[in-house]
Amino acid sequence: MGEGFRGKGDDDDRDDGHGAYAIGLWGDLPYSDVQALTGVPNLIADMNSQDLAFTVHDGDLKAGNGTPGSVTPTICSDALYIQALGFFNALRAPAMLTPGDNDWTDCDRPSNGGFNSLERLDHERRVFFSTRFSLGQHPMRQEVQTDQPFCLGVSGPVPCVENRRWRVAGVTYATLNIQGSCNNLCDTAPDPKEYAARNQANIAWMRGTFTSAEAHNSAAVMFIAQADPGWDLSDGTRAPLRNPKTLAETDGQPDGYQEFLIALRDEVIAFRKPVAYVHGDSHYFRVDKPLQDAQGRRLENFTRVETFGNNQGNGNNDVQWLKVVVDARSREVFAYQPQIVPANRTAVPAP
Numbered sequence: 001m002g003e004g005f006r007g008k009g010d011d012d013d014r015d016d017g018h019g020a021y022a023i024g025l026w027g028d029l030p031y032s033d034v035q036a037l038t039g040v041p042n043l044i045a046d047m048n049s050q051d052l053a054f055t056v057h058d059g060d061l062k063a064g065n066g067t068p069g070s071v072t073p074t075i076c077s078d079a080l081y082i083q084a085l086g087f088f089n090a091l092r093a094p095a096m097l098t099p100g101d102n103d104w105t106d107c108d109r110p111s112n113g114g115f116n117s118l119e120r121l122d123h124e125r126r127v128f129f130s131t132r133f134s135l136g137q138h139p140m141r142q143e144v145q146t147d148q149p150f151c152l153g154v155s156g157p158v159p160c161v162e163n164r165r166w167r168v169a170g171v172t173y174a175t176l177n178i179q180g181s182c183n184n185l186c187d188t189a190p191d192p193k194e195y196a197a198r199n200q201a202n203i204a205w206m207r208g209t210f211t212s213a214e215a216h217n218s219a220a221v222m223f224i225a226q227a228d229p230g231w232d233l234s235d236g237t238r239a240p241l242r243n244p245k246t247l248a249e250t251d252g253q254p255d256g257y258q259e260f261l262i263a264l265r266d267e268v269i270a271f272r273k274p275v276a277y278v279h280g281d282s283h284y285f286r287v288d289k290p291l292q293d294a295q296g297r298r299l300e301n302f303t304r305v306e307t308f309g310n311n312q313g314n315g316n317n318d319v320q321w322l323k324v325v326v327d328a329r330s331r332e333v334f335a336y337q338p339q340i341v342p343a344n345r346t347a348v349p350a351p
Contacts, residue, residue, distance in 0.1 A: 020327035027058035027280035028309025039319030059100025059226030065111035076107035095136030170328030178225040183256025219328035229257035231290035238282035283309030
């Protein structure tokens with residue numbers, strides 16, 4: 001698994017071998033002082049103790065609202081992103097991330113400092129996505145979405161440089177800037193124009209990822225985004241309710257996901273090989289198969305993966321991560337292994 005630690009001289013295609021390797025997924029952290037000061041450092045140390053090809057944080061660098069009296073950053077000030085950059089660069093393996101709604105779309109909430117959401121996204125682009133390389137102690141070169149369709153920034157159209165793509169040993173990976181809070185169509189200051197531009201960019205990047213995977217004969221594709229878009233009518237406490245056949249939202253909220261989900265479904269069916277969609281947002285670890293076709297038949301080659309996330313009332317209880325063992329030679333390609341950090345065990349102490 002030394003291929004995960006190559007330096008900046010490498011190109012962005014690491015398809016020079018097809019052995020098994022492991023990756024680390026996490027997100028929705030930290031949400032409190034105890035998580036920032038103790039839980040996340042414990043998690044990073046646990047990741048660093050294992051041989052990982054890369055890690056990905058699937059968004060939300062803080063809680064949805066600021067915490068008065070906190071000693072660590074809980075509003076959308078520059079200090080928040082500096083703290084996060086320190087976490088990512090403490091990781092031994094290449095460290096990827098995708099933005100979360102708590103660190104840009106929701107920054108206009110008074111409790112988060114009343115910032116301009118687009119200005120905060122522009123700031124994230126400068127801090128985390130200013131080069132073609134990942135973060136971490138051993139950066140990995142990535143393909144960056146620089147072509148049209150563009151996203152929006154404060155001053156107008158800009159490349160969606162936060163959307164990244166890379167390949168390792170026969171598998172293609174990509175990040176997508178898809179957000180909670182109705183994908184920026186609800187909450188404090190909805191922005192339909194911003195959503196429309198970014199949605200088209202995300203769809204183009206997603207479709208292009210499948211095209212790239214086909215061209216390189218990839219055994220599987222994994223997407224990493226922040227939002228739990230909702231997949232059916234079974235999960236109203238954690239996600240939008242959605243007709244599983246039409247993929248239309250049924251709960252009366254603005255639907256920032258249907259167009260993307262329909263396009264994703266079409267591509268998953270055409271690709272036929274394993275596809276994983278990794279997200280955070282609703283703070284409930286699970287691996288399942290919720291996506292159905294227009295006739296209501298489950299898509300067997302699609303897997304939804306939700307990482308562990310904040311359980312703020314219980315300290316570091318859910319400050320955990322997910323290891324995925326990836327083997328392009330195996331039938332399912334991805335094998336999921338939740339990692340419970342011994343120092344973060346809260347309800348049941350480590351033996």
